[in-house]
Amino acid sequence: MSGKWLQLPLDPKAVEELAVGQWVNLSGPLITARDAALKRIYNLLLEYKKPPVDLQNQLVYFVGPTPAAPGEQIGSAGPTTSRRMEPYLPSLLSAGVKAVMGKGPLSEGMVAEFHRRGAIYLAAAGGAGAYYGSKVRGAMVMAYEELGPEAVYSLMVDNFPAVVAIDLKGGNLFEQGPKAYFREQA
Amino acid sequence: MREITVESVQKAVVTALKELHYQLRPDLRTRIQSAIEQEASPLGRQSLELLLDNAKMASAGVQPLCQDTGLTTIFVELGQEVQITGGSLEAALQEGVRQGSAELRLRHSVAGHPLKRVNTGDNTPAFIHYEIVPGKGCKLRVLAKGGGSENMSALAMLLPSAGMEGVTDFVLNHVRLHGAMACPPLIVGVGVGGSFETAPLLAKKALLRPVGQPSSDPETAAWEDKLLGWINRLGIGPQGWGGTTTALAVAIETAPCHIASLPAAVNIECHSHRMAEVML
Numbered sequence: 001m002s003g004k005w006l007q008l009p010l011d012p013k014a015v016e017e018l019a020v021g022q023w024v025n026l027s028g029p030l031i032t033a034r035d036a037a038l039k040r041i042y043n044l045l046l047e048y049k050k051p052p053v054d055l056q057n058q059l060v061y062f063v064g065p066t067p068a069a070p071g072e073q074i075g076s077a078g079p080t081t082s083r084r085m086e087p088y089l090p091s092l093l094s095a096g097v098k099a100v101m102g103k104g105p106l107s108e109g110m111v112a113e114f115h116r117r118g119a120i121y122l123a124a125a126g127g128a129g130a131y132y133g134s135k136v137r138g139a140m141v142m143a144y145e146e147l148g149p150e151a152v153y154s155l156m157v158d159n160f161p162a163v164v165a166i167d168l169k170g171g172n173l174f175e176q177g178p179k180a181y182f183r184e185q186a
Numbered sequence: 187m188r189e190i191t192v193e194s195v196q197k198a199v200v201t202a203l204k205e206l207h208y209q210l211r212p213d214l215r216t217r218i219q220s221a222i223e224q225e226a227s228p229l230g231r232q233s234l235e236l237l238l239d240n241a242k243m244a245s246a247g248v249q250p251l252c253q254d255t256g257l258t259t260i261f262v263e264l265g266q267e268v269q270i271t272g273g274s275l276e277a278a279l280q281e282g283v284r285q286g287s288a289e290l291r292l293r294h295s296v297a298g299h300p301l302k303r304v305n306t307g308d309n310t311p312a313f314i315h316y317e318i319v320p321g322k323g324c325k326l327r328v329l330a331k332g333g334g335s336e337n338m339s340a341l342a343m344l345l346p347s348a349g350m351e352g353v354t355d356f357v358l359n360h361v362r363l364h365g366a367m368a369c370p371p372l373i374v375g376v377g378v379g380g381s382f383e384t385a386p387l388l389a390k391k392a393l394l395r396p397v398g399q400p401s402s403d404p405e406t407a408a409w410e411d412k413l414l415g416w417i418n419r420l421g422i423g424p425q426g427w428g429g430t431t432t433a434l435a436v437a438i439e440t441a442p443c444h445i446a447s448l449p450a451a452v453n454i455e456c457h458s459h460r461m462a463e464v465m466l
Contacts, residue, residue: 021229021427023232036303063253064253064254064293064295065253065293066249066250066253066255066291066292066293067291067293068291069248069249069291072248072249075249075250075253075291075293076244076249076250076251076252076253076255076293077249077253078252078253078254080253080254080334081333081334081337081367083367103334103367103369103425104334104366104367104368104369104426105366105367105426123425123426123427125233125236125237125240125425126334126369126425126456127237127240127251127252127369127456127457127458128236128237128239128240128252129240129244129249129250129251129252129253129254130240130241130243130244130248130249130250130251130252131236131239131240131243133249133253134243134249147305148294148305148307149253149293149294149295161236163229163233163425163427165427173427173428174366174426174427176428177227177229177421177423177426177427177428177429178366178420178421178422178423178426178428179421179428180227180421180428181226181227181421181423181428181429181430182419182420182421183419183421184419185416185419186415186419
């Protein structure tokens with residue numbers, strides 16, 4: 001997918017220029033976390049304790065990969081449903097997270113929260129796990145190894161495509177996209 | 187009596203899992219290809235093309251189609267003239283799932299208790315539905331369904347007065363509110379009739395039909411066609427990014443029900459629809 005090349009960790013200037021509906025190709029390190037790990041991180045943040053990974057300006061990807069085949073870095077590694085992570089997102093954003101990546105819409109209130117805090121949401125294509133796994137050049141467990149697929153990883157990605165779903169200009173792809181193609185029932 | 191060994195049952199489960207996790211179903215590929223031709227949104231078309239690239243990569247057998255290798259559900263149609271030998275049928279099916287999960291490097295996606303949430307570590311238990319049928323065959327239909335799409339499924343105990351319109355409204359409204367989170371373009375399984383526990387099972391069974399095969403009842407087939415058209419006017423589109431392909435197929439199954447009831451269930455399936463059939 002040809003899109004705007006975006007280096008990780010994110011440069012705040014580059015983030016400002018992004019617009020809803022635009023493809024980006026991510027290259028560099030990102031952090032993974034989903035339900036179980038996010039719950040733990042959330043509980044630490046509630047008690048003003050240090051999370052196990054530095055969250056400042058990070059991109060957090062909601063994924064639980066399959067085991068890697070021998071000689072591979074990772075297995076299938078597509079996005080999971082972002083909506084489920086909402087209870088943990090405000091404190092994650094407070095802790096400095098600049099962008100999250102997952103699949104599907106976020107609630108209206110959460111979109112407003114992203115706009116207020118100046119964070120972006122990238123939508124990866126759900127169900128493209130094999131494709132996305134092939135874009136991962138390195139994978140290292142950073143925390144909670146006992147959670148298996150839900151452990152926190154640092155992934156080194158290369159040319160990893162996603163679409164800007166919430167930008168800094170007040171846009172929301174999951175509202176604008178369907179509105180543009182809605183047709184009255186015949 | 188025809189004898190079928192538990193070993194062959196176990197092997198059949200592994201074979202089915204290998205096929206469904208690494209090969210996009212041909213009927214589904216055809217549907218996605220024609221959706222690419224018809225989809226009005228460029229972003230939608232690009233995301234569908236990405237799914238075909240994904241399928242090509244998965245077919246090499248290294249990385250499964252989707253990382254959510256799902257909860258395994260097996261529909262067994264066991265001929266009444268078959269005797270299973272060498273052990274327990276249930277244990278053989280579960281062992282097949284366990285073995286397949288390890289050999290095929292499937293993700294462990296089963297929590298042993300709904301509240302304690304400790305991973306069982308081998309994708310068991312699979313959920314198994316048995317049906318005793320005439321004959322000497324044994325058919326296994328194995329469905330691996332992701333949590334994302336299963337979460338977006340629902341049951342409504344409607345009143346008989348709601349009729350076809352009420353069921354249509356229930357399904358449409360449900361897809362409108364939740365479809366974008368279930369990896370569209372969707373396959374929508376609908377169960378109408380039966381009882382509190384059978385309507386959802388009917389909806390899931392509707393998903394077992396070859397993708398796009400209409401109901402054998404002409405009236406139901408016409409309803410499926412209309413419902414598909416209505417769903418595709420919602421605008422949700424591939425991935426929920428907006429577009430004219432929100433669903434690839436609608437399959438409706440009906441059953442008799444109580445004179446006071448009209449149960450309706452919708453089981454949402456994602457575009458990967460990992461299902462394989464093995465005949466023993």
